[in-house]
Amino acid sequence: MSIASQLAQVKATLPAGVELIAVSKTHPSEVVMEAYEAGQRVFGENRPQEMAQKYEQLPKDIEWHLIGHLQTNKVKMVVPFVKMIHSVDSPRLVEAIQKGAEAVGRTIDILLEIHVADEESKTGWEWAELLEYVRSGAFARMPNLRVRGVMGVATNTEDEETVRGDFARLHQYKEELASSFGPEFDTLSMGMSHDYSLAIEYGATMVRIGSLIFGARDYSKK
Numbered sequence: 001m002s003i004a005s006q007l008a009q010v011k012a013t014l015p016a017g018v019e020l021i022a023v024s025k026t027h028p029s030e031v032v033m034e035a036y037e038a039g040q041r042v043f044g045e046n047r048p049q050e051m052a053q054k055y056e057q058l059p060k061d062i063e064w065h066l067i068g069h070l071q072t073n074k075v076k077m078v079v080p081f082v083k084m085i086h087s088v089d090s091p092r093l094v095e096a097i098q099k100g101a102e103a104v105g106r107t108i109d110i111l112l113e114i115h116v117a118d119e120e121s122k123t124g125w126e127w128a129e130l131l132e133y134v135r136s137g138a139f140a141r142m143p144n145l146r147v148r149g150v151m152g153v154a155t156n157t158e159d160e161e162t163v164r165g166d167f168a169r170l171h172q173y174k175e176e177l178a179s180s181f182g183p184e185f186d187t188l189s190m191g192m193s194h195d196y197s198l199a200i201e202y203g204a205t206m207v208r209i210g211s212l213i214f215g216a217r218d219y220s221k222k
């Protein structure tokens with residue numbers, strides 16, 4: 001099936017108010033362009049360098065979302081153009097993005113990635129540490145960041161109850177943090193190809209979908 005028809009199929013399943021981030025990582029610009037020509041304007045990448053390359057090669061009205069782990073020394077690569085960074089998971093990274101955004105005179109949307117998965121994956125804040133950081137008022141000193149909400153990745157398991165539990169917690173964390181921010185704190189980014197329907201049940205406002213649109217990723221080519 002073509003990318004246009006897979007994209008259309010996915011979009012048909014999304015309720016109003018749920019934004020689709022088309023995750024194009026590992027796929028070349030020509031393939032991303034097929035989705036662009038089918039009308040998609042919002043794309044997610046997990047590596048700063050790959051995203052910067054695609055930004056150079058593709059139309060400038062694309063909104064680029066960084067969804068993968070970001071090292072502080074790579075911040076410079078993305079701040080000139082990134083629309084939203086989903087994977088903000090440490091005070092050091094918050095400060096580095098603030099500094100980088102200020103240097104280029106931009107305001108950047110960020111999400112706070114919270115660790116909920118019951119597995120090896122270590123990315124994301126531990127909830128208690130995040131709460132302490134937010135309550136310390138640190139974000140008041142970050143004028144070039146707009147904190148838009150929460151992001152998370154559920155446990156990769158067949159056990160639906162575990163996945164439901166993870167999404168329910170992310171939803172609750174977002175609700176608990178909302179009072180510390182303004183009305184722009186409205187985003188809950190959760191759900192991938194295999195679990196996004198469940199994520200929507202728990203209030204996802206952004207879903208990050210790759211393989212259902214672009215097909216399986218072939219890492220052996222890299």
Ligand SMILES: *Cc1c(COP(=O)(O)O)cnc(C)c1O
Binds near residue numbers: 046067209210
């Ligand atoms: C790759 C990736 C996705 C998309 O995964 P699919 O299973 O291809 O939909 C979503 N979120 C993050 C953080 C990713 O790294």
